[in-house]
Amino acid sequence: MLRRLALTAVVSLAALSAAVPAAAAAPLPLPLPLPLPLLHGDDGRTRLTVTVSNTGDPTSEGVFELECGPAGGSHxxxxxxxxxLDELAAExxxxxxxxxxxxxxxxQSGGPATARITGSWxxxxxxxxxxxTDGxxxxxxxxxxPVLPDVR
Known part of the structure; x- marks a missing residue:
């Protein structure tokens, strides 16, 4: 009886080990890739808002819009x-x-100037x-x- 039980266990194990790889090998449907502009919410162009403050030069402070491809905006x-920006990307x-x-x-301190850049590049x-704030x-x-102003 023990022999029969052992034989049944071995046969069952062999059957299961053969079935598992076959089930795992079955191709599962993959999600469709999203187009890159949807991932980034943009068409690949550069559109930035540059907000500069505390430079000590009122002409270099403010909120500036920068668009590239073609170049434009209030910058x-x-x-x-x-x-x-193109030069840096090429590097x-x-x-x-x-x-x-x-x-x-x-x-070392370069002064209190700060800038925040938001948008897409x-x-x-x-x-x-x-x-x-330091070197x-x-x-x-x-x-x-010149995306950011020359501050001394």
Whole structure:
């Protein structure tokens, strides 16, 4: 009787192990990919709102709209700003990336100027803040001129 029970268990195990891979191999329907503009809510163009304050120069402060492809908006240097963004993209740089947390930055102040940039860049949503609180932040700001004003 024990022999019969053991044989039944072995046969059942063999049958189950053969059935599981067959069931797992059955193709499942995959979700359809969404088109990229729907993922980003944009058509791939650059449309940014640049809000600059505390520069000490009232002509460089305010809210500016920047559109690229073609260049336009209320930004005072729209063509040059779009050219700079294109240049950074061609280099593979992300001009909106924050300073890495492990960066070693000089402890210097570049003043109280701040800027917030929102909108889309090449179809990617942007919402970031720039300041001039240390050497890394100053370098990040200066690397994005003329999108951001020249502040001394």
């Amino acid at each position: 005072p240097a729209a063509r040059q700003a779009c050219d700079r 593979g740089a992300d001009p909106f990336a924050p300073v890495p947390g492990d960066a070693m930055c000089t402890q 090449r179809g990617r949503n942007i919402d970031t803040v720039f300041d001039r 890394c932040a100053i370098g990040r700001w200066n690397g994005l001129r």
